[in-house]
Amino acid sequence: MSRITVENVTRRYGDVRAVDGVSLDVAHGDFLVLLGPSGCGKSTLLRMIAGLVSPSDGRVLVDGNDVTEAPARDRDLAMVFQSYALYPHLTVERNIGFPLRARKQRKADIRRRVAEVADILDLGALLDRRPRALSGGQRQRVALGRALVRDPGAFLMDEPLSNLDAQLRTATRTEITELHRRLGRTFVYVTHDQVEAMTMATSVAVLNRGRLEQLGTPTEVYDTPASAFVAGFLGSPPMNLLDAEIVSRDGRLHAVAEGVDVPLGLDHPSHEGEQVRRPAILGVRPEHLSLRPAADAGPAPEAGGVPNGSAPNGSAPNGGAPNGGAPAATLRGSVRSIENLGSEEIAHCRVGAAEVAVRARRPAGFTVGEAVVLTVRPEHTHLFDRESGRRLVWQPDRDPQVPAARVPVAT
Structure with a gap:
């Protein structure tokens, strides 16, 4: 497991502060949801944690080690993208096993690990298919499997359910929550959907215009909103x-x-x-x-x-x-x-x-x-x-x- 600490992180694009002085401490095994409207900086913050974007100011630490300047491959963090990012010419088995092949692990170890992950995600019957033959929910599970096969310290997910229809989104939401419970790993999950935040998270960080409005459990941010923005953002209808x-x-x-x-x-x-x-x-x-x-x-x-x-x-x-x-x-x-x-x-x-x-x-x-x-x-x-x-x-x-x-x- 990994503990992720963000210390006063800022990301500037010219005169625009996409993320403005955000500090977070994600404990081992926590499921932190970064919640907020489009353009609030939540995906930029996640990418800085992943090492895909460099902070203009501040530090990112993983298990107490400063990784602010470290490349993404050295952070022991697995990223799941909104667009799945599967290789269309590879089968499900080879998509899942790709990170291990890139690290030149033994074929027998790759097959064993892929089979374990496929069993966890109920993908055993789909290993010979290619992405075009899969549903949206199945593609999302393959993307999760490709992250899971590495056995990372933490999972970073950037709106992974936004491309799914309402019924499939509900089912996949349950699957991810169950996966977190079984693995006990650290999850950092980006969404603009308050239902996902309230049902999946152990803690929620509400962002607005690059700033952290409130950090707390789903119950705390709903029952005791720290600002009028949080009060008006959470709830259907809102407060x-x-x-x-x-x-x-x-x-x-x-x-x-x-x-x-x-x-x-x-x-x-x-x-x-x-x-x-x-x-x-x-x-x-x-x-x-x-x-x-x-x-x-x-x-x-x-x-x-x-x-x-x-x-x-x-x-x-x-x-x-x-x-x-x-x-x-x-x-x-x-x-x-x-x-x-x-x-x-x-x-x-x-x-x-x-x-x-x-x-x-x-x-x-x-x-x-x-x-x-x-x-x-x-x-x-x-x-x-x-x-x-x-x-x-x-x-x-x-x-x-x-x-x-x-x-x-x-x-």
Whole structure:
């Protein structure tokens, strides 16, 4: 197995930073997924790890050894490309065994090793075929076999499933996950598909414009996104993000906007003479929202709310509310469209100037144009800084003489 360490790696193309100061530590046996939209730098980062692209700055280490300047052949890493890159004139057997023949290993050892790999990947009946006689999934398994036959310390995969149809992609995804479990080797896997990341990875590195937005387990990046970008990238539909203001009302913090009043479940004593409003982005997952007819609720909240005392200056609540018993948040709007997903429905609602998606079991019982109230518990709300997009975290008083509103935020 191999431990891969990336230290402050940057790759510049002229004035463009394809990868900008990324640091990662991939432990032995980890399955790290590099996730992000097209053009975020994930494939460039993978190629720098593989030795196919040289970093402009920073270092790449494998098992503690600096391989930044080492050629790809000396890194004990096997690469699986998006395009399979099979030799069309060679059989499956000879494609798989090619790396061993290039190293001039004994024919008997090559045959034995190819047979072992073919058995692992269920390719035994296809060894005499050429790539043109194989399906997309079979070609992908041959490409995996060619990497596996070398018995490398780690596998690097660059969107290997993007050329497959949906059903085959699901099956091959399961096969790769099972392969990782059986081998216990280090995998670094590039994809823009969040489903692949959530179902395959032991850890996920979310990239955006060449920078690392967040590194964590699939559960961590989904449940506690470090930025509005991560929140809006993960999920189908993604997290609802609304511009709001944090205000203090009757000694409690609220996030308010047009049609929105979200009690955050946090005490905040008012301070005489302070009338501070804190701009923020309010985030709520579609599955955490509940719908009910508008006639079942009271009057709609006004945009901006009514401040009473101070709002945080550099701090805000986040995640679970430390003070229980807070009422559910209220968002008022109307249903614009409904998507039928079989067992579920996605209701797209207009709330003020924003559109909010709600995931519910089918049939939800609502119609297009109907006025509705959306509710969410405070512990299911997220707050992000309006300017930087980073997650806001509530900080308790560190000094009894300094109100919590004055304590810097940690993100």
